[in-house]
Amino acid sequence: MKFLEAEDDNQNNLYQRLVSEDGKIEMGIFPVMFGYRVRAGFVGNGMYDLDWCGGDDQKQLELLYSIMKNILEARGNFRYIPPSSIIKPFFNDHDFVNRINELVSKPLQVVVLKPLHLDRQKLMASL
Numbered sequence: 001m002k003f004l005e006a007e008d009d010n011q012n013n014l015y016q017r018l019v020s021e022d023g024k025i026e027m028g029i030f031p032v033m034f035g036y037r038v039r040a041g042f043v044g045n046g047m048y049d050l051d052w053c054g055g056d057d058q059k060q061l062e063l064l065y066s067i068m069k070n071i072l073e074a075r076g077n078f079r080y081i082p083p084s085s086i087i088k089p090f091f092n093d094h095d096f097v098n099r100i101n102e103l104v105s106k107p108l109q110v111v112v113l114k115p116l117h118l119d120r121q122k123l124m125a126s127l
Contacts (some may be wrong), residue, residue, distance in 0.1 A: 055089030
């Protein structure tokens with residue numbers, strides 16, 4: 001499976017969104033009070049099978065976004081992928097980090113995201 005860039009989903013606050021070529025799975029950035037989450041689920045469902053806390057650091061979030069993209073492109077489904085970390089943000093949860101690193105197909109291509117504050121501005125403008 002491959003992901004393609006898609007329009008932001010302003011209704012569900014999912015930004016820097018990607019949608020699978022078959023149009024079934026979406027992933028993106030979801031701003032929360034103290035940072036951002038990387039989420040993935042079925043398009044239009046409004047519920048997410050993967051909901052990973054990325055914290056508020058741009059580079060850490062780019063890494064997490066890239067890992068999720070890599071795993072989903074290789075697997076094509078959500079089976080056996082950890083739905084969330086126990087300890088937030090993800091990089092403080094060593095078991096979670098080990099589990100997702102085991103699922104990564106090599107090499108990992110790190111995605112450079114647009115500045116995260118732009119997504120938060122879009123969210124605030126919609127309130």
